[in-house]
Amino acid sequence: MSDFIAAASLLIGASFMLVASLGLVRFPDLYTRMHAATKATTFGMGGVLLAAALAFGSADIAAQSALALVFLFLTAPVSAHLISRAAYRSGPHLAPNTTVDDYKPYLAEQAAAEEKEAGEDKGGPEESGPAHPSAGKVP
């Protein structure tokens, strides 16, 4: 019985990862691709690790696969957030049919607040330098 559940969970997990890579190929924009690549892949890996825990049937393998799942759930959203923020600051690259862009007015607010502060303090060292010159350039 646990064999059957493990096989079903394995196939579901693997098909989720296939759909994630398909989304990585087909989506029009950097940010939508990141949605597909991180969320669906993490869920698929959950299915695969559950199948491993069920197929081995011992407690130490179950603990190690639970540990791997916890690390995956912790690190995948953080890396997605870091990459998307870094990619936005070096030129947005938004798809042409994007309708809502909430980050641009926030960035403009930050820049205005920083300039006002720099004007009051009579200038200190610049806090945030420019992004790397080769970031985001079309090769």
Added chain:
Amino acid sequence: MIQGAVNIALVILVISIALSFYRLAKGPTTPDRIIAADNIATNLTGVLTLFAIQTGEKVVIIAVVALTILSFVATAVYAKFLERGQIIE
């Protein structure tokens, strides 16, 4: 039954890695390529888990944890490099 499912899942994961390679080659911007490389690493952890199920080796599962952490560190360092131009300032 589990071994048959492992074979099918291995084929599915290899196709998924090939699709990520397409995005790695084509991606017009650099962050596209970073996402594709991270996706390849995560799919590779799936292949490692399937290898562990197929051969019955229990010691491979801990390599899955190590590979997850390593790929996250690589992605985070590259994001810092994209944003600032250097990693340690």
